[in-house]
Amino acid sequence: MNAADKLKNIRVVLCGTSHPGNIGAAARALKTMGLTRLYLVTPAQFPDPEARWRAVRATDILARATLCANLDEALNGVAFAVACSARSREVAVPEVPAREAARRVIDAASGQQAALVFGNETHGLTTAEVNKCRLLATIPANPKYSSLNLAAAVQVFAYELRMAAMDGAARGEKSGSRAFASFEEVEGFYEQLERTMVEVGFLNPQHPKKLMPRLRRLFARAQLEKEEVNILRGLLKALGRLRSGRR
Amino acid sequence: MNAADKLKNIRVVLCGTSHPGNIGAAARALKTMGLTRLYLVTPAQFPDPEARWRAVRATDILARATLCANLDEALNGVAFAVACSARSREVAVPEVPAREAARRVIDAASGQQAALVFGNETHGLTTAEVNKCRLLATIPANPKYSSLNLAAAVQVFAYELRMAAMDGAARGEKSGSRAFASFEEVEGFYEQLERTMVEVGFLNPQHPKKLMPRLRRLFARAQLEKEEVNILRGLLKALGRLRSGRR
Numbered sequence: 327m328n329a330a331d332k333l334k335n336i337r338v339v340l341c342g343t344s345h346p347g348n349i350g351a352a353a354r355a356l357k358t359m360g361l362t363r364l365y366l367v368t369p370a371q372f373p374d375p376e377a378r379w380r381a382v383r384a385t386d387i388l389a390r391a392t393l394c395a396n397l398d399e400a401l402n403g404v405a406f407a408v409a410c411s412a413r414s415r416e417v418a419v420p421e422v423p424a425r426e427a428a429r430r431v432i433d434a435a436s437g438q439q440a441a442l443v444f445g446n447e448t449h450g451l452t453t454a455e456v457n458k459c460r461l462l463a464t465i466p467a468n469p470k471y472s473s474l475n476l477a478a479a480v481q482v483f484a485y486e487l488r489m490a491a492m493d494g495a496a497r498g499e500k501s502g503s504r505a506f507a508s509f510e511e512v513e514g515f516y517e518q519l520e521r522t523m524v525e526v527g528f529l530n531p532q533h534p535k536k537l538m539p540r541l542r543r544l545f546a547r548a549q550l551e552k553e554e555v556n557i558l559r560g561l562l563k564a565l566g567r568l569r570s571g572r573r
Numbered sequence: 574m575n576a577a578d579k580l581k582n583i584r585v586v587l588c589g590t591s592h593p594g595n596i597g598a599a600a601r602a603l604k605t606m607g608l609t610r611l612y613l614v615t616p617a618q619f620p621d622p623e624a625r626w627r628a629v630r631a632t633d634i635l636a637r638a639t640l641c642a643n644l645d646e647a648l649n650g651v652a653f654a655v656a657c658s659a660r661s662r663e664v665a666v667p668e669v670p671a672r673e674a675a676r677r678v679i680d681a682a683s684g685q686q687a688a689l690v691f692g693n694e695t696h697g698l699t700t701a702e703v704n705k706c707r708l709l710a711t712i713p714a715n716p717k718y719s720s721l722n723l724a725a726a727v728q729v730f731a732y733e734l735r736m737a738a739m740d741g742a743a744r745g746e747k748s749g750s751r752a753f754a755s756f757e758e759v760e761g762f763y764e765q766l767e768r769t770m771v772e773v774g775f776l777n778p779q780h781p782k783k784l785m786p787r788l789r790r791l792f793a794r795a796q797l798e799k800e801e802v803n804i805l806r807g808l809l810k811a812l813g814r815l816r817s818g819r820r
Contacts, residue, residue, distance in 0.1 A: 355722070358715055359715060474601075474602070475601060475724075475728075478725060481721070481728055482728060482732050485729050488715075523811075528807065541804065544795050547795045557784065557788065564773045
């Protein structure tokens with residue numbers, strides 16, 4: 327099962343949302359991360375123009391949102407639900423950070439329905455609601471101000487779900503098809519560089535200090551490409567001509 | 574250096590923000606993750622009641638925000654800047670995912686200033702702006718709809734920074750061994766390099782081709798340190814003296 331299919335098995339449930347703008351912003355957050363299924367439990371106001379405005383090009387998510395009378399209805403058919411909360415609390419279910427929760431939701435979502443559940447902007451989820459879920463997930467936040475905006479919290483969880491679904495695939499630097507310079511080309515450049523520095527009196531062969539090792543380290547980090555070595559050697563040659571012209 | 578102190582060395586720069594609500598929401602996002610320093614480059618409207626409303630209890634971040642006339646001003650004194658963008662593109666700097674970028678910013682932020690740079694809501698950052706940074710960081714998003722709300726993107730990056738800072742602290746990592754060159758030092762080196770190349774006739778200002786962008790890309794990958802910039806500038810100066818001696 328691929329990443330996109332797993333994400334399609336995950337619903338995001340917003341309970342008792344007060345501000346329609348947050349519903350729209352949450353829809354946008356879901357769509358940017360490849361999630362599609364929004365469930366709304368007794369929102370204060372929906373549908374609403376503010377929700378559509380904040381959804382931007384994710385109004386399709388809003389149009390297909392499922393309205394529910396209570397959390398039980400929204401979790402119907404769900405095998406693995408996670409309560410999302412800004413704060414730790416005494417509940418019956420284990421508490422894990424968002425990243426760990428996302429991994430477990432993605433594991434569960436191959437072949438089963440999973441859900442993330444978010445509470446109201448002011449009061450969060452009730453203890454009874456949290457206890458209907460399998461885990462309580464929290465975003466590790468500033469203890470002095472841990473109150474993320476609802477849609478921002480949805481964005482962080484949706485992002486973690488996508489990262490977990492893509493797993494290692496997204497990590498590490500892009501390499502593409504870079505044409506690296508050969509060993510000899512790079513060494514030839516270093517020789518020319520050293521020679522030029524000696525000629526202009528910048529490097530004293532009697533007291534070379536750490537100059538060449540430092541420069542080698544710098545260019546080694548850059549992982550020189552073929553064309554770049556050509557540019558650098560061309561530049562050194564131009565400078566060399568200048569010097570011989572002087573003699 | 575502990576996690577909280579590292580986060581204090583990181584500034585978040587918003588360039589040309591159109592909607593004051595996004596500035597407020599970004600301030601809230603920063604504060605929830607323990608970040609405190611907001612820089613605003615030519616915002617369309619600031620201060621603004623909508624910004625204050627969306628900041629909720631993070632209005633202190635807004636009150637202490639630094640207004641700047643351009644990106645150079647905002648990056649003054651910064652040793653490690655990362656451009657944040659929704660999309661991949663052809664630029665001189667290496668591209669990495671948000672998580673990897675956050676680790677590298679946190680490494681740099683022990684004892685040095687670091688920055689995350691965000692563009693305007695509609696147009697993002699210009700290529701010139703991205704090229705002033707050391708890395709381009711992207712949030713791996715749905716290729717069919719990758720347009721995160723600006724404040725939502727700030728929230729994701731701020732979250733990753735906090736996670737990276739806590740992670741490093743948990744592992745008791747030693748970090749901050751590398752002393753990166755500041756933004757001004759690196760730009761000063763590029764200017765001197767370009768001037769020297771023009772003087773020796775290696776670079777024709779009428780037909781510059783892609784020479785400077787190529788060299789910027791090379792040195793961007795190398796992630797120049799303070800001492801290395803000093804060596805390179807010293808070398809260029811030695812070559813310059815040679816040239817004036819010839820006249």
